[in-house]
Amino acid sequence: MSAGPKDMEALFGFFNEIGIISQLSGHAFEKAMPEGMTLAQFSVLNHLCRLGDGWTPHRIARAMQxxxxxxxxxxxxxEGKGLVVVSPDPSDGRAKRVAITDQGRAMRDACIGAIAPMMQEFVQEFPATHIAGALPVLAAVRAWLDGRRN
Incomplete structure (x- = not known):
């Protein structure tokens, strides 16, 4: 199926809105986070909480683009904040592995808790059931884009 001019406009609008949402939400999230935490740091902690320890720095960098x-x-x-430990890979002395500490898990939870007031306000405008309905489309778009990256 080929996309016509109106379809292309809608597709561009879709990705443009996602980009703007990403910028606005990222900025709001970073402002709410505990002092000294950045969105990049939170993203690494969240990644390790979701997917587990043992990733190499290179693999985390690739996942985060x-x-x-x-x-x-x-x-x-x-590591300086005691939130992760970077240690040599026992099977490959040249590589390193990253593990999140208990303090890192607590910081990730604190960051999520810091954004809770905004989420409570958000849910008043956009009920969770509406957002849940959009998740399958967004997850499919993410998976498709992820499969196409280098």
Whole structure:
């Protein structure tokens, strides 16, 4: 099926809205987070909580779509705060592995808790059932885009 001009306009509008939502929500989330936490740092903690420990810095960088250098900096900040531990890979001395600490899990939970007041306000305008209905489409779009990246 080919997309005509009106379809292309709608498709561009869809991704444009997602981009704007990402910017606005990311900024609001970062403002609400505990002092010294950044969205990038929270994203790493959240990733490790969701998917488990043992990831290499390179693999986390790839998942976050950032350079290895940027991820190294983020991990150094997190390690300095005692939120993650970066240690040598026991099976490959050249590689490193990242593990989240109990303090890191608590910080991730604190960050989520910090945004709770905004979420309570949000749910007054947009009931959770409406948002839940959009999740399958958004998850499918994410999976499709994820499958196409380098």
């Amino acid at each position: 950032v350079t290895k250098g940027a991820m190294t900096g983020t991990l150094k900040h997190l």
